[in-house]
Amino acid sequence: MTAFAAATVASTLAACGGGDEGGGGTAAEGGENEASDIGVTEDTITLGAHYPLTGVAAPGYSEIPTGVQAYFDCLNQEGGVYGRDVEFVYKDDAYNPTQTSQVTNELVLEDEIFAMMGGLGTPTHSAVVDFLNAEGVPDLFVASGSLTWGDDPETYPYTFGWQTDYMSEGKIIGEYIAENFPEAKVGLFLQDDDFGEDGEAGIRQYIDDQIVAAERYTPGNTSVGPQIAALQAAGADFVVGFNVPSYTALSQLTALQLGYQPQWFYSNVGSDPTLVGGLLNRFSEGKVADAALLDGALTTGYLPTVDQTDNPWIQEFQRIWDECGGEGELTNYRVYGMAQAYTTTQALQAAGQNPTRDGLVEAIEAVGSEWEGPVFAPFRYSEDSHMGTSGMSIERIVGNGSEVVQDVRVTDIGDAPIEEFDKEPATPPANAIPDEEPYEG
Amino acid sequence: MDYFVNVTLTGLTQGMIYSAFALALVLIWRSTRIVNFAQGSMAAATTFIALALIQAGQSYWVALVVALASGFVLGAIVERVIIRPVEGGPELNAVIVTLGLFVAIQAGIAIVFGSSFQSFPTPFGVRGFEVGGTTIPLTPTSLYVIGSVLLVMALLVALFRFTRIGLAMRASAFSQEVARLLGVKVGGMLTLGWGLAAVVGSLSGLLIAGGTFVWPAYMDALIVFGFVAAIIGGLDSPVGAIVGGLILGLALSYVSGYAPRGSALVNISALVILIVVLLVRPGGLFSSTTARRA
Secondary structure (H helix, E strand, O other), X not given: OOOOOOOOOOHHHOOOOOHHHOOOOOOXXXXXXXXXXXXXXXXXXXXXXXXXXXXXXXXXXXXXHHHHHHHHHHHHHOOOEOOEEEEEEEXXXXXXXXXXXXXXXXXXXXXXXXXXXXXXXXXXHHOOHHHHXXXXXXXXXXXXXXXXXXXXXXXXXXXXXXXXXXXXXXXXXXXXXXXXXXXXXXXXXXXOOHHHHXXXXXXXXXXXXXXXXXXXXXOOOOOOHHHHHHHHHOOOOEEEEEOOHHHHHHHHHHHHXXXXXXXXXXXXXXXXXXXXXXXXXXXXXXXXXXXXXXXXXXXXXXXXXOOOOOOHHHHHHHHHHHHHOOOOOOOHHHHHXXXXXXXXXXXXXXXXXXXXXXXXXXXXXXXXXXXXXXXXXXXXXXXXXXXXXXXXXXXXXXOOEEEEEEEEEEOOOXXXXXXXXXXXXXXXXXXXXXXXXXXXX | OHHHHHHHHHHHHHHHHHHHHHHHHHHHHHHHOOOOOOHHHHHHHHHHHHHHHHHOOOOHHHHXXXXXXXXXXXXXXXXXXXXXXXXXXXXHHXXXXXXXXXXXXXXXXXXXXXXXXXXXXXXXXXXXXXXXXXEOOOOHHHHHHHHHHHHHHHHHHHHHHHOHHHHHHHHHHHOHHHHHHOOOOHHHHHHXXXXXXXXXXXXXXXXXXXXXXXXXXXXXXXXXXXXXXXXXXXXXXXXXXXXXXXXXXXXXXXXXXXXXXXXXXXXXXXXXXXXXXXHHOOOOOOOOOXXXXX
């Protein structure tokens, strides 16, 4: 219990000598590594996270930390960050907010993490966001597109979003429909919480008059028959789903029962073609004739996906998974975890040789919006916004892959306009390890 | 009108699924006087055994038979090894043990078969029939479910009403001492009761899984509704279990389809229906005698 005595001391001595080494990929030469804050020793930095490793939300999501772990393992082989190994401690909360509180307490008080990284889920992370901010624990890159993590840094100064928020996503989808399907009668299939609400608010900014029905399902109810039947009865010929992957599969099966064939558009969260397509393909081997029910559905993207084998980021992540990963194949969830780990590495490098919790937050606010990486569009990090990436492309699902039908566009929450984004995609640095300058303040 | 038909048929199909599970609960209650909370995860376990066989290339029917047989073995083992030591003690002990078992078996499934979503095949189609140019949400698979559940119900009624074994099982459950004095091998009957109940449970697990997705906790939601259906029906009556399941399925489907934000009200409605039924008939709709306790 007294193990952290040394760790708390030197928080104000940070990063005096590490100035001109530049990158953090190798051990710094100028200054000594110090135990500059809780969770930082001379040769380790400890990060923590909570994920649903068991339970309803586990399929898919439980793969994310294996991607994160593989990335950090490979990073550590190459010298870590300023010579420190990144240690990643993740715990199972079963997507149950009560358990999230418990494991987060353990992470902060017993494991003494330096920062959280990629805690997953809106209901789950909502249970711990106050605690983390009260304790002053940096709460990086929450794995959820809720606005809560980024739109009000005064309330949650230590918390940062990462992926495109659901409202911006809704806006980009709405604009796309208005431009390309102006005659469509649109039905919304929404998860009955922030996820669906934010998405609906965004989409209604552009096609409020085209929407003929908005049906909500409660996660946990396995019957969505009445909801899909209501969309059909309202005459919707274009259905946009803000739902999780299992409900993509359920909605497809239910539509099959009803003989209902609208154009489907699933938001990013619910559209992993490998997961959903794999689930549905099993039936087609039996009595259902068509090969892939999701074929032709539209979705959005903010990260390259595993089917894009010629994408240099995917090639690097594949190499990392082969060298440092565990069992199984590289999946989009593992890519997501690696991409988050990449951004986290950028943040740790920017925080300097001897990072402090407050210094880390300051560095992200100051330079985070300049970082390039696997994510298509830049992050919106500043003193006034902790929102993550701001842009998305629109893709059509073809088999287990997808083809881009609209290039990346960027926007922001509220009534910010949508703009085309014409910057070239970043290419990965050597070994897919970033090389950020320490931020000097 | 189409919408009403669709919501009704969806409700009937869901209701039959609740009935299937309620039947297993009724069977174990009638033969052992224990409410078995572990029923759901026991059924899930055998469903995963079946899935493993299907994935290994066996036919659905082979997998079904193996799942039912392993259900019987599992039920019998659970009774002999885990329930027997607490039988005869306070009623609550056995119930709490089944709760613990529920969690343990679910964890075991996750360890052995993994916790990912997997689709479970069905021997029949999952496309709705076409009637007069429109597709209705009644599929060959739902007919298979309905047929199987009615068949099981008929067999159970016959077992308890017309056979000596059924009578002996009820006697053992109702009063062990008296049954023993009358020459019934009570221990054997209890084991048999658990085994048979687990067979019915396994069947319900397979029927529920067919044409949709399974993961270790896939029975969780159904356990609750299955219990409500069984209680509405009186917990004692196979016919009651079917009727209870259908009432619940239809009512929840109408709530979900017609109430504003209906999907969110489904779980609350189940409770309201349960309370109303119990207020009107405290023993459930089909209870033979009210306030009978073992």
